[in-house]
Amino acid sequence: xxxxxxxxxxxxxxxxxxxxxxxxxxxxxxxxxxxxxxxxxxxxxxxxxxxxxxxxxxxxxxxxxxxxxxxxxxxxxxxxxxxxxxxxxxxxxxxxxxxxxxxxxxxxxxxxxxxxxxxxxxxxxxxxxxxxxxxxxxxxxxxxxxxxxxxxxxxxxxxxxxxxxxxxxxxxxxxxxxxxxxxxxxxxxxxxxxxxxxxxxxxxxxxxxxxxxxxxxxxxxxxxxxxxxxxxxxxxxxxxxxxxxxxxxxxxxxxxxxxxxxxxxxxxxxxxxxxxxxxxxxxxxxxxxxxxxxxxxxxxxxxxxxxxxxxxxxxxxxxxxxxxxxxxxxxxxxxxxxxxxxxxxxxx
Ligand SMILES: Cc1cc2nc3c(=O)[nH]c(=O)nc-3n(C[C@H](O)[C@H](O)[C@H](O)COP(=O)(O)OP(=O)(O)OC[C@H]3O[C@@H](n4cnc5c(N)ncnc54)[C@H](O)[C@@H]3O)c2cc1C
Numbered sequence: 001x002x003x004x005x006x007x008x009x010x011x012x013x014x015x016x017x018x019x020x021x022x023x024x025x026x027x028x029x030x031x032x033x034x035x036x037x038x039x040x041x042x043x044x045x046x047x048x049x050x051x052x053x054x055x056x057x058x059x060x061x062x063x064x065x066x067x068x069x070x071x072x073x074x075x076x077x078x079x080x081x082x083x084x085x086x087x088x089x090x091x092x093x094x095x096x097x098x099x100x101x102x103x104x105x106x107x108x109x110x111x112x113x114x115x116x117x118x119x120x121x122x123x124x125x126x127x128x129x130x131x132x133x134x135x136x137x138x139x140x141x142x143x144x145x146x147x148x149x150x151x152x153x154x155x156x157x158x159x160x161x162x163x164x165x166x167x168x169x170x171x172x173x174x175x176x177x178x179x180x181x182x183x184x185x186x187x188x189x190x191x192x193x194x195x196x197x198x199x200x201x202x203x204x205x206x207x208x209x210x211x212x213x214x215x216x217x218x219x220x221x222x223x224x225x226x227x228x229x230x231x232x233x234x235x236x237x238x239x240x241x242x243x244x245x246x247x248x249x250x251x252x253x254x255x256x257x258x259x260x261x262x263x264x265x266x267x268x269x270x271x272x273x274x275x276x277x278x279x280x281x282x283x284x285x286x287x288x289x290x291x292x293x294x295x296x297x298x299x300x301x302x303x304x305x306x307x308x309x310x311x312x313x314x315x316x317x318x319x320x321x322x323x324x325x326x327x328x329x330x331x332x333x334x335x336x337x338x339x340x341x342x343x344x345x346x347x348x
Contacts, residue, residue, distance in 0.1 A: 001292055002027070004136045004151040006124035006164055009036070010100060011264030011281035012157035013107040013118075017055045018289035020116050027149055028116070029138045031123035031158075035108055039099035039185050039241065042210060042218050043275030048282040049092035056113075058092060060106045065098030066213045072194040073337050076201050081338040082194060097195075097210055097218075099185075100278060122147075124163045127154050129259045153297065154260045155288055157281070160248070162266030168257050174250030174312070177271070183220040184227050184242035189235040190217060199229065200337070202330055204323040206273070216240065220272060222323060247271055249312055255304045261288055261297055268308035271315040273322065280311050 001024045005012045008030035016028045044065065049058040069088050073081040087094035108118065125137040125146065134154040139146050156164020165172065196210040207221040207229045219226045224244055230236060248269040256262050264281030284304055291300035321333050 001025070001153060001295075002151040003292060004127075004134060004149050004154040005029075006127070006136065006138075006154070006156050007158035007162075007264075007266070008032075008104075008108070008118040008120070009157060009159060009264065009281075010041070010104055010107060010278050011266075011285050012155070013104060013111060014052070014282045014285035015155055015157060015263065015288055016116055016118075017052075017057070017107060017111050017114070018286055019292060020111065020114050021055060022289060022293055024292060026116060027119070027151060029119040029122035029124060029136075029149075031121070031141060033120050035104035036101050039101055039212060039218060041100045041103075041275065041278035042097050042212060043279070044096045044098055044103060045275070045279045046087065046090070046092050046094050048279045049096065051282060051286045052107075053092065055107075055110045057103075057106050057110045060110070061096055061098055061103060062093075064102055064106065064213075065096040066195060066211050067093050068095060068097050068195045068210060070194040070196075072192050072197040074197065074199045075334065076199070080200075080334060083338075086341075095275070097212060099212055103278075124156075124158060127156070127164055127167050127260060129154070129257075134259050152259065153292060155285075156256075156260065156262040156266050157264050157285070159265040160269060162262055164260060165252055165262050165266050168254075168260060168262070170257075170262070171253040172250045172269075173253055174248060174269070177247040177249065179222055179247075180224045180244050181220065181222050181247060181272070182224050182226040182242065182244050183218065184230070185212060185216055185218055185240040186227075186230065187215050187237040187240070188217060188230065189237070190215075191234050198337075199233075200322060200333070202325065204325045205229075206319075206322050222319075249316055251305060251308045251312055255284075255301045255308075256297065257301075259297065261291075261300055263288055263304075267304070268312060270312040271319040273315050273319045276311050276315055280308065283307065 005028040052058040127136040199207040263284035
């Protein structure tokens with residue numbers, strides 16, 4: 001099969017690796033000039049590592065990333081629990097922390113090793129299909145020259161503002177959470193023995209800090225000023241990147257139509273609690289590759305919306321519990337947070 005992929009983020013690259021390794025021809029185009037330089041998703045979970053193992057990417061992630069073994073849970077200034085993350089000694093641990101920029105770099109290297117090449121600097125303009133195949137028009141961003149690509153199937157993995165999703169007329173159903181969140185990558189005087197730390201409060205704020213390796217940490221909060229919270233706990237030496245953002249809870253009305261599918265952020269968006277965004281998309285990519293192998297995208301279109309809805313619902317439930325301000329829910333939350341099982345269920 002000849003498959004056209006729009007978008008070479010972690011999801012497009014995963015699909016490209018899986019399909020090329022299985023003998024399919026892949027044309028993959030991305031409007032950026034190379035992989036992202038932003039750290040974005042920092043958690044690669046057990047499931048993603050298992051899927052990426054045959055390509056060698058999982059091993060490379062393990063060698064480059066940080067296997068977070070313990071998490072400190074605090075309620076404001078008070079220590080609530082010190083949790084050992086279960087399953088971190090398995091061949092593919094429960095979770096490895098690595099900036100997305102590094103994960104994408106390792107994926108691109110693996111793709112090139114098997115003969116692949118991303119057409120960087122090429123934006124998808126439109127995509128359409130007939131019963132016989134798909135036609136994608138891409139535009140070179142420097143010259144404006146358009147190229148028409150004929151393929152058997154197409155995958156839209158261009159993230160939240162997916163041209164493919166629009167071209168298929170699919171709705172992106174859901175809502176935006178009312179608060180502005182903030183994240184920052186910092187170098188700091190990390191005062192704890194644990195490699196990650198969650199700080200909750202009875203006012204509903206959540207802050208999460210996790211190692212990125214090389215003395216760097218990611219801080220994320222469900223309010224506009226996570227740096228102020230970090231500063232109250234430790235000395236910040238340098239802020240490398242900070243970004244306010246809003247959280248969308250959305251699932252596309254379908255994972256595609258006919259010969260054209262969508263995957264990753266093009267198809268779903270949810271609360272960052274549990275770090276599932278990129279991992280769910282990698283699972284989509286491999287499910288898509290299985291469907292291409294079987295010569296039928298119908299199982300992909302039938303099964304993946306359920307997986308997306310489950311993650312959106314689960315992470316939203318966890319978020320509402322963690323940020324709860326009612327007395328009963330706070331007691332339940334504080335009890336659950338002392339259980340390593342709760343943390344694992346969030347991560348995988
Ligand atoms: C600031 C930020 C912080 C984040 N933090 C976290 C986090 O802490 N934890 C977590 O789990 N997730 C996080 N995420 C989400 C995570 O980055 C995504 O879930 C993940 O990147 C999804 O991968 P994707 O390949 O589907 O989409 P993307 O990574 O968005 O990749 C899409 C690719 O498509 C390309 N593209 C877009 N339009 C076109 C077009 N028309 N033609 C061709 N190419 C196109 C883009 O250049 C990009 O390379 C964060 C995201 C952002 C933006």
